[in-house]
Amino acid sequence: MEFQFLGGASEIGSLGLVIRDQGRTLLFDYGMTPTDPPTYPRPAPTNLDVAFLSHAHLDHSGMTPLLSRVPRTELVATPVTIAVADLLTRDALKIARLEGYLPPYDPNDIRNLHSRFTAVDRKGTFRWRGIEVELTPAGHIPGASMFRYRGEKDVLFTGDLQTIPTHLVGPALPVECDVLVMESTYAGREHPDRKEVERTFRLKVEETIERGGKVIVPAFAVGRAQEVLMTLAHQGYVVWLDGMARSVNEIYRGAPEYLADSKRFRRALDGVHAVENSGERRHALREADVIVTTGGMLDGGPVLYYLGELYKDANSSLLLTGYQVEGSNGRQLLDEGTMTIDEVRIRPECEVLKFDFSAHAGHSELVKLVRTTKAKKLVLMHGDHRELLADALEPEECEVVMPPNGQRFTV
Numbered sequence: 001m002e003f004q005f006l007g008g009a010s011e012i013g014s015l016g017l018v019i020r021d022q023g024r025t026l027l028f029d030y031g032m033t034p035t036d037p038p039t040y041p042r043p044a045p046t047n048l049d050v051a052f053l054s055h056a057h058l059d060h061s062g063m064t065p066l067l068s069r070v071p072r073t074e075l076v077a078t079p080v081t082i083a084v085a086d087l088l089t090r091d092a093l094k095i096a097r098l099e100g101y102l103p104p105y106d107p108n109d110i111r112n113l114h115s116r117f118t119a120v121d122r123k124g125t126f127r128w129r130g131i132e133v134e135l136t137p138a139g140h141i142p143g144a145s146m147f148r149y150r151g152e153k154d155v156l157f158t159g160d161l162q163t164i165p166t167h168l169v170g171p172a173l174p175v176e177c178d179v180l181v182m183e184s185t186y187a188g189r190e191h192p193d194r195k196e197v198e199r200t201f202r203l204k205v206e207e208t209i210e211r212g213g214k215v216i217v218p219a220f221a222v223g224r225a226q227e228v229l230m231t232l233a234h235q236g237y238v239v240w241l242d243g244m245a246r247s248v249n250e251i252y253r254g255a256p257e258y259l260a261d262s263k264r265f266r267r268a269l270d271g272v273h274a275v276e277n278s279g280e281r282r283h284a285l286r287e288a289d290v291i292v293t294t295g296g297m298l299d300g301g302p303v304l305y306y307l308g309e310l311y312k313d314a315n316s317s318l319l320l321t322g323y324q325v326e327g328s329n330g331r332q333l334l335d336e337g338t339m340t341i342d343e344v345r346i347r348p349e350c351e352v353l354k355f356d357f358s359a360h361a362g363h364s365e366l367v368k369l370v371r372t373t374k375a376k377k378l379v380l381m382h383g384d385h386r387e388l389l390a391d392a393l394e395p396e397e398c399e400v401v402m403p404p405n406g407q408r409f410t411v
């Protein structure tokens with residue numbers, strides 16, 4: 001079997017893994033890196049048989065519309081992933097145009113891709129032309145799947161994964177394999193206890209409301225916003241939601257089997273006020289105790305409106321809930337206390353704190369997962385400190401490979 005990463009081997013973003021086996025060519029994920037400017041992986045092979053999409057986040061799905069130009073290629077994902085990926089790729093196209101970049105695909109590609117998708121349920125099996133691939137839940141976000149490809153060897157491709165149960169989604173359910181291709185976002189880093197994070201998060205919300213302030217919670221639209229809303233549910237706060245998360249909520253509502261507890265999810269959302277249009281933002285600002293809004297790294301989206309109104313208010317607080325990439329407004333705010341809105345640099349006087357609501361397994365959980373699968377060979381991807389995971393495993397446990405992008409290697 002021959003493997004080749006088109007991108008995303010040694011970094012978080014632009015993931016794509018080609019597996020060539022017994023005359024077949026398979027692709028696992030095909031993402032982009034939504035930075036400013038965006039970056040893209042190497043071109044996909046033109047003789048592709050099937051592509052598998054682990055989940056909808058753009059670093060895994062962002063280039064899939066281009067696959068509609070590859071003749072006869074099928075694309076396999078869960079129904080939730082298909083629906084959310086459609087939303088995110090359309091949005092990526094819009095953002096590329098707004099920011100003045102030439103998008104790598106057009107709306108026709110997104111439309112054409114739809115007829116190529118085969119939906120497979122969360123624990124289903126895909127069979128086609130002798131190819132057999134089992135899906136198993138990856139945790140992370142609703143619809144996220146790991147793929148077990150039964151070829152010359154048994155290969156498990158994890159995509160992004162989370163092994164602890166969260167409010168929104170159940171844990172990853174790993175299976176045994178010969179070769180494990182695993183994400184390593186949190187190699188060398190552990191998460192704080194999630195219950196404790198939630199407790200301090202709610203305490204900070206209460207403290208802010210008591211002193212007469214408002215809470216702004218920037219959150220990624222897919223997964224994070226919903227997890228935050230469930231954490232805030234039934235506490236008596238007036239919560240408003242703005243941005244694309246509203247559309248994602250509707251998709252999740254329609255797919256109860258992909259949620260940890262669909263009744264709790266629905267009840268949590270029932271108490272949330274939605275900002276339907278930009279005209280309602282002023283109203284939300286007046287009424288809300290807490291505003292949950294995109295974008296999660298403060299680089300765009302409605303959060304900039306709310307921050308523009310509240311940044312001078314020392315009673316209010318801004319509670320970041322996600323990873324803040326190098327070069328983002330969120331990172332600049334955490335590191336230097338400043339950020340930029342409409343090309344004006346500001347120094348917010350409201351309280352700024354970051355909470356770890358990560359949807360990725362931490363270092364120890366990843367090590368445990370490797371042992372659960374009993375893999376003899378471990379291919380690490382999707383991480384910039386993969387060696388820290390390799391160091392944590394005994395040489396006799398499994399052979400660890402950390403390939404560079406582009407290089408073909410056999411397993």
Ligand SMILES: [Zn+2]
Nearest residue numbers: 055057140160
């Ligand atoms: Zn992801």
